[in-house]
Amino acid sequence: MTAPLHEAHPTSPGRRLPDTQAGMRRRNLARVMHAVGADGPLSRAAIASRIGLTRAAVSTLVDELIRTGLLEELGPERPGRVGRPGSALTVSGRGPAGIGAEIGVDHLAVCAVDLRGEVRARAVRHGTNRGRPAEPVLEELTALVGQVVAEAEREGLWAAGLAVAVPGLVAPDARTVVRAPNLGWRELDLAPLLPTGLPLTVDNEANFGSLAELWLGDDAPRNFLHVSAEIGIGGALVVDGRLLRGTRGFAGELGHVPVRPEGPACVCGGRGCLEQYAGEEAVLRAAGLEPREDRVGLLGERAAAGDAEVRRALRGAGTALGIALTGAVNLLDPEAVVLGGALSGLAPWLLPSLEQELERRTAGSACPVTVSRLGPQGPLLGAAHSVARAVLDDPAAVAERG
Amino acid sequence: MTAPLHEAHPTSPGRRLPDTQAGMRRRNLARVMHAVGADGPLSRAAIASRIGLTRAAVSTLVDELIRTGLLEELGPERPGRVGRPGSALTVSGRGPAGIGAEIGVDHLAVCAVDLRGEVRARAVRHGTNRGRPAEPVLEELTALVGQVVAEAEREGLWAAGLAVAVPGLVAPDARTVVRAPNLGWRELDLAPLLPTGLPLTVDNEANFGSLAELWLGDDAPRNFLHVSAEIGIGGALVVDGRLLRGTRGFAGELGHVPVRPEGPACVCGGRGCLEQYAGEEAVLRAAGLEPREDRVGLLGERAAAGDAEVRRALRGAGTALGIALTGAVNLLDPEAVVLGGALSGLAPWLLPSLEQELERRTAGSACPVTVSRLGPQGPLLGAAHSVARAVLDDPAAVAERG
Numbered sequence: 001m002t003a004p005l006h007e008a009h010p011t012s013p014g015r016r017l018p019d020t021q022a023g024m025r026r027r028n029l030a031r032v033m034h035a036v037g038a039d040g041p042l043s044r045a046a047i048a049s050r051i052g053l054t055r056a057a058v059s060t061l062v063d064e065l066i067r068t069g070l071l072e073e074l075g076p077e078r079p080g081r082v083g084r085p086g087s088a089l090t091v092s093g094r095g096p097a098g099i100g101a102e103i104g105v106d107h108l109a110v111c112a113v114d115l116r117g118e119v120r121a122r123a124v125r126h127g128t129n130r131g132r133p134a135e136p137v138l139e140e141l142t143a144l145v146g147q148v149v150a151e152a153e154r155e156g157l158w159a160a161g162l163a164v165a166v167p168g169l170v171a172p173d174a175r176t177v178v179r180a181p182n183l184g185w186r187e188l189d190l191a192p193l194l195p196t197g198l199p200l201t202v203d204n205e206a207n208f209g210s211l212a213e214l215w216l217g218d219d220a221p222r223n224f225l226h227v228s229a230e231i232g233i234g235g236a237l238v239v240d241g242r243l244l245r246g247t248r249g250f251a252g253e254l255g256h257v258p259v260r261p262e263g264p265a266c267v268c269g270g271r272g273c274l275e276q277y278a279g280e281e282a283v284l285r286a287a288g289l290e291p292r293e294d295r296v297g298l299l300g301e302r303a304a305a306g307d308a309e310v311r312r313a314l315r316g317a318g319t320a321l322g323i324a325l326t327g328a329v330n331l332l333d334p335e336a337v338v339l340g341g342a343l344s345g346l347a348p349w350l351l352p353s354l355e356q357e358l359e360r361r362t363a364g365s366a367c368p369v370t371v372s373r374l375g376p377q378g379p380l381l382g383a384a385h386s387v388a389r390a391v392l393d394d395p396a397a398v399a400e401r402g
Numbered sequence: 403m404t405a406p407l408h409e410a411h412p413t414s415p416g417r418r419l420p421d422t423q424a425g426m427r428r429r430n431l432a433r434v435m436h437a438v439g440a441d442g443p444l445s446r447a448a449i450a451s452r453i454g455l456t457r458a459a460v461s462t463l464v465d466e467l468i469r470t471g472l473l474e475e476l477g478p479e480r481p482g483r484v485g486r487p488g489s490a491l492t493v494s495g496r497g498p499a500g501i502g503a504e505i506g507v508d509h510l511a512v513c514a515v516d517l518r519g520e521v522r523a524r525a526v527r528h529g530t531n532r533g534r535p536a537e538p539v540l541e542e543l544t545a546l547v548g549q550v551v552a553e554a555e556r557e558g559l560w561a562a563g564l565a566v567a568v569p570g571l572v573a574p575d576a577r578t579v580v581r582a583p584n585l586g587w588r589e590l591d592l593a594p595l596l597p598t599g600l601p602l603t604v605d606n607e608a609n610f611g612s613l614a615e616l617w618l619g620d621d622a623p624r625n626f627l628h629v630s631a632e633i634g635i636g637g638a639l640v641v642d643g644r645l646l647r648g649t650r651g652f653a654g655e656l657g658h659v660p661v662r663p664e665g666p667a668c669v670c671g672g673r674g675c676l677e678q679y680a681g682e683e684a685v686l687r688a689a690g691l692e693p694r695e696d697r698v699g700l701l702g703e704r705a706a707a708g709d710a711e712v713r714r715a716l717r718g719a720g721t722a723l724g725i726a727l728t729g730a731v732n733l734l735d736p737e738a739v740v741l742g743g744a745l746s747g748l749a750p751w752l753l754p755s756l757e758q759e760l761e762r763r764t765a766g767s768a769c770p771v772t773v774s775r776l777g778p779q780g781p782l783l784g785a786a787h788s789v790a791r792a793v794l795d796d797p798a799a800v801a802e803r804g
Contacts, residue, residue: 020454024426052422223649237733244641246735247625257729258763260663269765270728326672327659327729331639333648361660363671 025061026396028053032061033070033091033392037115041074041088062089069095070115070395091115094156096391096398099148099198100384101141102165102205105130105182108137110144112152112159113384115391117216121151131184138193145196160391160398161199163383164190165208167234172249174201181267182232201386206234206252207243208382209340212374214238215385221335225328227254227321228341228378229296233275237332255279257324277320278350280342286313296342303349314349321350322357329358329367340372341379347371427463428798430455434463435472435493435794439517443476443490464491471497472517472797493517496558498793498800501550501600502786503543504567504607507532507584510539512546514554514561515786517793519618523553533586540595547598562793562800563601565785566592567610569636574651576603583669584634603788608636608654609645610784611742614776616640617787623737627730629656629723630743630780631698635677639734657681659726679722682744688715698744705751716751723752724759731760731769742774743781749773 031051036042039050048058065071066089074088093114101110106128112121123144129137141164149159168180175191190202210226222241228234235254237244244251255275256268263272276282280295287310289298302310325337337358339347351369359366372378391398433453438444441452450460467473468491476490495516503512508530514523525546531539543566551561570582577593592604612628624643630636637656639646646653657677658670665674678684682697689712691700704712727739739760741749753771761768774780793800 235733239641239646244734247737248735251733251735253732253735256732256764258725261661261725268763270763323660323663324729327726328733330655330658331637331653331730331733332646333650333653333655335649361670361672362658 026394028057029061029065029395030393032058032065033115033395036071036089037091037117037392041090043088047089065395068395068398070391070398093118095158096160096388097152097157098384098387098389098391099145099152099159099162100165100208100380100382100387101145101162102380102383103129103137103141103167103183104205105167108141108144109380110141110148111380111384112148112157113381113388114157115388117385117388119381119384120155120157121148123147123151129183134183134185134188134193137183138190142194142196145194145198149196149198159198161201161387162194162196163201163203163208163386164194165205165379165383166190166202167205167232169250170202170204172245174203177202203383203386204234204236204252205341205379206236207245208380208386209234209372209374209378210236210238210338210382211243211386212378212382213338213340213372214241215389216374216381217338218373221338223332224334224336224338225254225325225332226252226338226340226372227325227343228339229278229280229343232279233321234341235328237334239332254324254328257327259320259323274320274324278317278324283313283317286316296345300345303346311349314346315353318350318353319357322354322361325354325358325367325369326361329362334367337367337369338372339369340374341376344371344375428796430459431463431467431797432795434460434467435517435797438473438491439493439519439794443492445490449491467797470797470800472793472800495520497560498562498790499554499559500786500789500791500793501547501554501561501564502567502610502782502784502789503547503564504782504785505531505539505543505569505585506607507569510543510546511782512543512550513782513786514550514559515783515790516559517790519787519790521783521786522557522559523550525549525553531585536585536587536590536595539585540592544596544598547596547600551598551600561600563603563789564596564598565603565605565610565788566596567607567781567785568592568604569607569634571652572604572606574647576605579604605785605788606636606638606654607743607781608638609647610782610788611636611774611776611780612638612640612740612784613645613788614780614784615740615742615774616643617791618776618783619740620775623740625734626736626738626740627656627727627734628654628740628742628774629727629745630741631680631682631745634681635723636743637730639736641734656726656730659729661722661725676722676726680719680726685715685719688718698747702747705748713751716748717755720752720755721759724756724763727756727760727769727771728763731764736769739769739771740774741771742776743778746773746777 032047035047035050044058044062045055048055070092071089072092074090093116097112097114099112108125110123111119114120166177166180167182169178171178175189177185177188179186191200206228209228213226214220224238226236233255235252237252256273258272259274259277260272264276265271266273266276303314355369434449437449437452446460446464447457450457472494473491474494476492495518499514499516501514509528511526513521516522568579568582569584571580573580577591579587579590581588593602608630611630615628616622626640628638635657637654639654658675660674661676661679662674666678667673668675668678757771
């Protein structure tokens with residue numbers, strides 16, 4: 001009837017494979033890849049004990065993964081151990097790579113991540129994209145992707161797919177930007193404008209940021225609300241280690257949670273939305289500053305330099321965030337709230353009032369608020385890793401294509 | 403580290419069985435039960451084509467399910483069809499039954515539901531439980547359960563388990579009531595006080611109500627926010643057909659979403675929470691009425707009789723609900739909001755202002771608000787069905803016990 005609330009996008013990890021013998025084999029290939037990825041190098045016997053299959057079954061699976069270039073054999077383990085020496089296996093540093101791209105308001109970025117999770121190639125172009133027509137922006141992005149793919153190929157990798165993070169809402173088809181107000185884009189299908197020849201997935205930057213947090217964060221919780229910001233306030237919900245997308249793919253719109261119901265009118269049609277208090281423009285206005293290109297940078301600089309007006313404005317934004325997050329914490333009961341993206345740079349001046357408000361309103365059950373270690377890199381890394389992880393989640397699909 | 407946000411309770415449907423040959427067999431037994439339950443009576447061939455297994459495989463599974471009393475053979479299909487006549491299979495109207503119980507503020511209720519989903523026995527005791535010690539209340543409930551189990555046994559059923567709905571927060575152990583303010587209970591383990599000999603699951607009434615909506619509602623959405631009320635405002639989130647429980651099992655606390663952040667102080671420690679505007683006591687106060695035993699009944703009667711003060715108070719409650727739901731809809735992007743439990747009876751006077759507020763604030767993306775057909779019966783039915791559905795979800799477990 002409607003799309004499932006959990007990730008329906010093509011690169012979604014954890015999607016169910018059919019429950020047949022063939023499906024079981026595919027899932028077991030994925031288990032081997034994940035075991036070696038998480039804890040490798042590992043011998044066949046060690047893999048077998050980790051995933052609860054017989055050594056014979058694991059050997060068959062491993063042979064297939066070596067043949068398709070996803071695993072590498074490191075050669076026999078050091079002698080001196082009892083029993084027949086096993087050969088340690090590791091995830092290949094050649095083979096498939098995930099290409100991630102980010103369309104920011106003030107930059108374009110592309111990177112390649114191998115199956116080990118290492119960034120192997122990277123390209124960035126600075127300069128505003130605000131108000132530019134989409135065609136030249138996407139032409140530049142296509143060129144940057146070509147550059148990164150070529151660099152990855154020189155390293156013995158091949159691009160398994162492209163995932164693009166955009167600051168806006170994306171349709172469930174995972175290629176159409178429904179609206180990206182800060183770019184001025186509306187109902188725009190990116191696929192024909194990104195002729196890279198790679199399988200394409202487009203998603204909201206906050207969604208990719210939250211996935212990066214889940215996959216790459218230290219001790220990342222499996223259940224959290226990720227809050228980020230460029231101009232608006234973005235949010236993403238991770239539940240049981242999966243992104244909650246919503247019926248139309250719009251879940252996580254924290255920016256339009258009412259904070260003061262009779263407050264200022266918002267572009268969304270409501271009044272007193274969080275963005276009216278904690279969005280960049282609102283904070284700049286409250287601080288009496290004029291917008292310039294790098295707005296968050298401006299706020300961070302001034303706050304760090306001790307500008308009392310800017311600090312007061314950020315304190316007010318923190319209070320508004322605390323009120324909106326009280327509602328979210330009551331509804332979702334997450335393990336943590338994680339501030340990511342541009343917000344992470346402003347955390348020192350937002351957090352005190354935010355935490356005070358949240359604690360006061362959720363007495364005795366306060367939810368910890370943490371700051372992402374990935375900072376503004378989150379969405380780009382999340383995009384690239386989503387492609388690499390889709391390979392780990394279904395290695396057989398790549399083998400069929402490769 | 404922490405409990406998964408999705409249902410971890412013992413009777414949770416859809417929990418994953420291990421991915422082994424034996425696990426696959428158990429899942430396939432469940433598929434046969436669900437296929438016959440949804441579309442039966444069905445022949446073995448029809449089951450095979452529905453679930454994508456061979457007829458031989460289905461025959462083996464069906465034989466096991468007949469032997470353990472979960473399926474019944476109706477005898478050969480009518481002649482005149484081409485080919486060897488198949489025997490139609492139906493879910494047994496004898497065999498295991500789910501026992502559901504509800505501890506309400508003003509009543510106790512118990513019912514037995516068979517695997518076909520039919521209520522086969524029922525018992526109710528009216529009278530307030532507010533402020534009574536837990537022991538006599540649970541003694542009475544134990545007696546009612548015994549009465550319903552005995553009645554079910556006279557019908558050829560046997561009780562597979564007991565699920566109890568309570569108006570409060572329940573710990574992840576699914577037996578301890580953390581707090582039920584309207585009963586005055588706190589940190590109370592129900593298991594020793596309900597010596598029925600049956601496997602026990604305790605859960606929040608809004609959770610069971612939302613599951614009833616999911617399982618029994620006409621054209622029920624798979625992604626919705628369920629809002630109910632007795633004294634407080636209860637909520638439950640269903641995502642992809644599963645209950646979202648939260649890290650500590652407390653998700654869905656819509657009642658403490660801030661509506662007007664500088665509003666009246668709330669027992670939770672916050673200010674201006676939804677309960678301060680739309681909880682029963684708040685509405686009674688706003689209407690200038692004294693509380694009596696059946697508060698919702700009182701409000702409904704007066705509103706139906708045209709009492710302007712009560713209608714005004716309910717209109718205000720609807721507005722507050724609309725503000726809180728705007729935040730929830732922005733965060734979750736559900737298919738629908740469903741008003742259930744006691745709120746369903748007040749819907750005619752709550753809905754106009756609620757919908758107006760929600761539509762105004764979520765321009766162009768309004769989420770439909772519907773009223774549960776199950777009304778106040780939802781939680782009790784949800785409890786009983788959760789036990790019956792756990793049998794359908796893992797028939798092998800019952801066969802082992804039976």
